[in-house]
Amino acid sequence: MECYHRAYSPMIAPIPLSEALALSSEAGWNQSPGDWQRIFRLCGEACYAIRAEGRVVTTTSAITYGDSLAWIGMVLTTASQRGKGHARTLMQQALADLRAAGVGCIKLDATDLGRPVYAKLGFIDERPVSRWLRKPDGGPLPPAPDNVLASGSIPFALDREAFGADRSALLTALAEEELYTAPNGYAMAREGRNARYFGPCVAQDDATARSLLQAFLARHGHEPALLDLCDEHTGATAIATEVGFQPIRRLMRMYLGDLAGIPLGSGAAIYNLAGFEFG
Ligand SMILES: CC(C)(COP(=O)(O)OP(=O)(O)OC[C@H]1O[C@@H](n2cnc3c(N)ncnc32)[C@H](O)[C@@H]1OP(=O)(O)O)[C@@H](O)C(=O)NCCC(=O)NCCS
Helix, strand or coil: CEEEECCCCCCCCCCCHHHHHHHHHHCCCCCCHHHHHHHHHHHHHHEEEEEECCEEEEEEEEEEECCCEEEEEEEEECHHHCCCCHHHHHHHHHHHHHHHCCCCEEEEEECCCCHHHHHHCCCEEEEEEEEEEECCCCCCCCCCCCCCECCCCCCHHHHHHHHCCCCHHHHHHHCCCEEEEECCEEEEEECCCCCEEEEEEEECCHHHHHHHHHHHHHHHCCCCEEEEEECCCHHHHHHHHHCCCEEEEEEEEEEEECCCCCCCCCCCCEEECCCCCCC
16 A cells, blocks of 8 residues: 655655546535646645555545645545555655644535545534536526626635635635636536536625626526535525526535634625535
8 A cells, every 4th residue: 555645755756637527426425537637736745655465455535725724625535445554555645744834724626525534633623514506497587796706806805704714725726727807706517427516706796696696597597406505595695596506415614723713604794615525
């Protein structure tokens, strides 16, 4: 068994894209090849894998937002290799590296299978988050709003205030696919393996968030679409319901470390997440 990641060790080897994609696809996850390439690029040295049986059997990624917050994602072990401590090994390596880098708070969105793994490492429940699906027959398509542009510049300051940390590198990378802007907010969208993904969506009011989602649906309403939200955000859940989305999976946001100065993520401006792997 070889444990390798992209830095912090002389045993560095790049993680083969096809093997990473096979792992997330086996779990039914939505990541496309482009998603994995973005993860490799954004996480750089903090993308970890274990190789066994001649292939990558476990992965974990960690993306750092500024110097205060890191987000763990892509914690996956192939079914035949579960229960051997692989996920724990990579999580422990990631946590050690993040602590050495001085990151004060680490968060993630946990599935039911992941939650006990993280709880054993000291992660604490923060709030439920969920994934919603809109099928192509999810009702009549809303008209395209005239206050949203499918272009523009990313309002980094608005996002920084809403999210509580600087995720400009992530936003710049995601905007390579689709960016929607309105006077009081923005949204992004990207291709997925199973469905197109809408998010993040950050807006100063419900009307703006609704317009951003309607602009996305005017373009992609004939395809299956996914979005993620914090369950307690009643504005976000109402808008998603109005336009035909339904909840399909519930996860638990968890955190580890010093939360001082880091909002819990309840910022009303975050209508939709960037993805469970990004926050
Ligand atoms: C979650 C997942 C990554 C765990 O991977 P794994 O390599 O089997 O986990 P490990 O063997 O390293 O287990 C780590 C610890 O968690 C415990 N654990 C793992 N899965 C568990 C489960 N379903 N229920 C209870 N405890 C569990 C293990 O007993 C182990 O405890 P220990 O440290 O005291 O020995 C794997 O089940 C998976 O890929 N699931 C599908 C994708 C997914 O949901 N990923 C999580 C995303 S948040």
